[in-house]
Structure formats: structure tokens, C-alpha cells
Amino acid sequence: MKIPYIKCHGSGNDFILIDEIEHDFRFSEKEREELSLLLCDREKGIGSDGILFVMPSEKAEGRMRMFNSDGTEAEMCGNGLRCVARHMIEKLGKKEIAIETEKAVLPVLQVEEIFPEIDTFSVMIEPVRFEVESLPMNAAGKEAVDVKIPELSETRTFTALSVPNPHIVSLVDSVDQEELLAVGKKANNLPEVFPNGVNVSYVQVLEKNKIFVRTFERGVGLTNACGTAMSASSLVSTILGPNDLDTPIVVINKGGLVNCVVEKNDGRFSIQLRGNGTNVYVAEVDIDWEARTFEVSEKQFFEEENATYEKLEAFAASEIGG
Numbered sequence: 001m002k003i004p005y006i007k008c009h010g011s012g013n014d015f016i017l018i019d020e021i022e023h024d025f026r027f028s029e030k031e032r033e034e035l036s037l038l039l040c041d042r043e044k045g046i047g048s049d050g051i052l053f054v055m056p057s058e059k060a061e062g063r064m065r066m067f068n069s070d071g072t073e074a075e076m077c078g079n080g081l082r083c084v085a086r087h088m089i090e091k092l093g094k095k096e097i098a099i100e101t102e103k104a105v106l107p108v109l110q111v112e113e114i115f116p117e118i119d120t121f122s123v124m125i126e127p128v129r130f131e132v133e134s135l136p137m138n139a140a141g142k143e144a145v146d147v148k149i150p151e152l153s154e155t156r157t158f159t160a161l162s163v164p165n166p167h168i169v170s171l172v173d174s175v176d177q178e179e180l181l182a183v184g185k186k187a188n189n190l191p192e193v194f195p196n197g198v199n200v201s202y203v204q205v206l207e208k209n210k211i212f213v214r215t216f217e218r219g220v221g222l223t224n225a226c227g228t229a230m231s232a233s234s235l236v237s238t239i240l241g242p243n244d245l246d247t248p249i250v251v252i253n254k255g256g257l258v259n260c261v262v263e264k265n266d267g268r269f270s271i272q273l274r275g276n277g278t279n280v281y282v283a284e285v286d287i288d289w290e291a292r293t294f295e296v297s298e299k300q301f302f303e304e305e306n307a308t309y310e311k312l313e314a315f316a317a318s319e320i321g322g
């Protein structure tokens, strides 16, 4: 079976995008899981953090389903949604559309560039909930805001929220990647506290309305960036830190940068996540389902676009001194 795909990324969080509308694919749930395990593998596969399946929708211009590299499905994916937004906006020739996700139909649109020559897409991150049952997380109170989770760390405090996939966020003085890796692994092997696993982020406030975020993603591990995590981190560092509502917060990550605008309406938070949706190349993968093997055709790279993105990446690296 031949499957055309786009290799794309949002802030270096990379995906294999498969357009099921254009090619009329009907994968079973088992096949979606198998495709993710087979193709996302960094050593033996194509290599990516996940697969974005773009499907028809009765409620919106399209539907996104996102599978992590371990074959599990996530409720939401912020960086992936920007890639899907770009794909559908360009395909339909519209500036603003809606995309159905697991928990909500979300508006997505092309907006002013966040960096010179970077086509920029804004996606709404909602619903946002702090009730621990929404992650789910087993904890003593109704919410867990700036609290210790002794199973994870003796010293750190965390805030739990769903956006709507599950996150815990810790404000730190400086990000220790090795510690985050250890805490992320522990949190995702702790079903008595996080029955469905959890994304774990460390956030360093660089200055007012500028933060650095590093995330251990459920179903993947440490990634260059996680869009929902950067949104959750912007919100938490607004509530507990110096950032402002209704103001672009610059979020530096390992693969680039995004802007997040935290809003509060009628007591409910939402976040606008603005950033790139970059196409790296297009190709076709020929799958042999029985043998669980595949072959990839010649890749057509978007060289100019990739070179432009490198400028943003270099700028983001210089902001964190590396």
C-alpha cells in the first residue's frame, strides 16, 4: 500500500502528516497504531515524534487525529495542529478555518509572522481545566496548583492542568535536562497518580513575557518542543509568575520559538499558540503490512523553506546562549 506523506514540524517537533481526505484512506485503529510504531522509529523508521492523520469532518473543514511515536493517541497536539492548519489553509485557499480535534472544534488561522519570512499559524488551545480529574490525576485536592508531588521530586513544585491533554508544569531557576528526563520517566510509570500518563515541563522565566520551556512528552520522551506544553507553561507562568494576560509571551524552545497569548473570558482560560508549520519534504511510503516493512520513495525537499527556518532556529538558540 502506497501512502503519500508530508514530513513537517512545528518548532522542531516533527511529524508525518497523512492526508486521508485527499487519498481516501480508511485505516483501522490497529493500522494507525502500527503505522506510528513502524514509521516514527528514529533508527529503523522514517523518524518523527508522531503521525498527524488529517481526516474528513462533519463539523469543520477537517479533523486531526494525532498518534505519538509509541502508538498511543493524544487528545491534542498544538505544534501538529499548526502543521495541519497550514496544510488545510493552503489546500482550501482560505485564511481561517476550523479543525475538529478529539475534544473540541478549534479555529485556526494564518496570522502576522512571528519571525521574518516565517509563515505563521495561530491555533486556539482549549478547553483548559485545572481540576485534577480532567487529566486524570489522583491527588488530595480538587486542583493541584504549585504543589509537591513527592513521588516525583522532594523539592520541586508542580501545577497540573489539561489543555485538554494532561500536563504538569514546574517553574525552575534553570532547566536541568537530565532531571527532567528522570522525572518525566517516573511520572509516566506512576499509574496510581497519573493513570493515563502525563506531559512534564520545566519552565524558566527569562524575563517578563519571555520563557524557556523543555518538555518530556508522554508517549515520546524529550522533544524539541511541545505546543500544548508551551501553552500550559505560558498560562502557569502567568498565574504564578510575572507574565501578562492578553500579551504575546515569547516561548523559546530547543527547536525554535513560538508566541503564546493567554486569555481569560468569563473565568475560563484559553491560549492562542502562534508559530511555524514548516514542510520539510514530501515523499511516499510503500507499506507491506504482513511483513511489517516499508520503503520510502525519493524525497522532495523544500530547501528554501528549510533554510529560512534555520535563521529562526539560530536566533532562538542565541536567546538561550547556545
Ligand SMILES: N[C@@H](CCC[C@H](N)C(=O)O)C(=O)O
Pocket (backbone or CB within 6 Å): 013, 066, 068, 073, 074, 075, 076, 077, 078, 079, 080, 165, 166, 199, 217, 218, 219, 220, 225, 226, 227, 228, 229
Ligand atoms: N507535541 C504535541 C503533543 C503531543 C501529544 C502528547 N505527547 C500527549 O501524549 O499528550 C504538542 O505540540 O502539543
